[in-house]
Amino acid sequence: MRTPLISAAITAAMITALASLSPASAVADDTGAIACHGGTLNLRFDPGISFSRKTSRLLASGEVGLCNSAKYPAITGGTIRIEAVLTGACPGPVGPGYAKVTINWNNGSTSVIQQSTFRGDASSYSLEGGHVAAGPFAEGTTRANGRTTTNLVEIGTSCASGGLTNYTATIDAIALGDI
Known part of the structure; x- marks a missing residue:
């Protein structure tokens, strides 16, 4: 006959053993993280953005800069597409x-981030959140920010004459994974 104290101890031991086998804890332990600095980005809009609000498709591409990851030390850079x-x-x-966001790392692997929130204006942009759905840092999230490097007079002129179709920016920082 089991006493309530023995039953509670057995239940606690079973819960502890099963929790260590859960897929969520295994994934979280394997996520890793990476931080990159000093990249560049070319942003294109179709149709171009003008002084009246409208919907436009953004396609951006560039280099993520120099990267550092304790879990993936062979990854030191890569290309990005947004x-x-x-x-x-x-x-x-x-x-x-x-x-x-798709990042092709210099070691041949690829990270795909879904549903990251993009915000921007004439002087800066940011990416926040999202879910790393595939590749290194899977199950993690992302953050990035940068500054416009195209001359603001050129941006204003483009806005006034048919719409801003492209500009360049820095990638001051981008981080993926368990951040």
């Missing part, structure tokens, strides 16, 4: 809207 459909106007804001 795709989104956003509503915006000159000089901003553009977004917020959801973006798909």
Whole structure:
């Protein structure tokens, strides 16, 4: 006959043993993290953004800069691609809207981030959140920010004459994984 104290101890031991086998804890332990600095980004809008708010497709590509990861030390850089459909106007804001981010790392692997929130204006942009759905840092999230490097007079001129179709920016920082 078991006493209530023995039954409670057996139940606690079973819960502890089963919790260590859960897939969520196994994934969280394997996520890892990476931080990159000093990259560049070329942003393109179709149709171009003008002074009246409208929906435009964003396609951005560039280099993530120099990267460091304790879990994946062979990853030191890579290329980035951002795709989104956003509503915006000159000089901003553009977004917020959801973006798909794909990073092809220098070691041949690829990370895909779904539903990251893109926000921008004439002087800066940011990516926040989202879910790393595949590749290194899977099950983690992302953050990125940068500053416009295209001359603001050129941006204003483009906005006034048919719409801003592209500009360049820095990737001051991008981080993925367990951040």
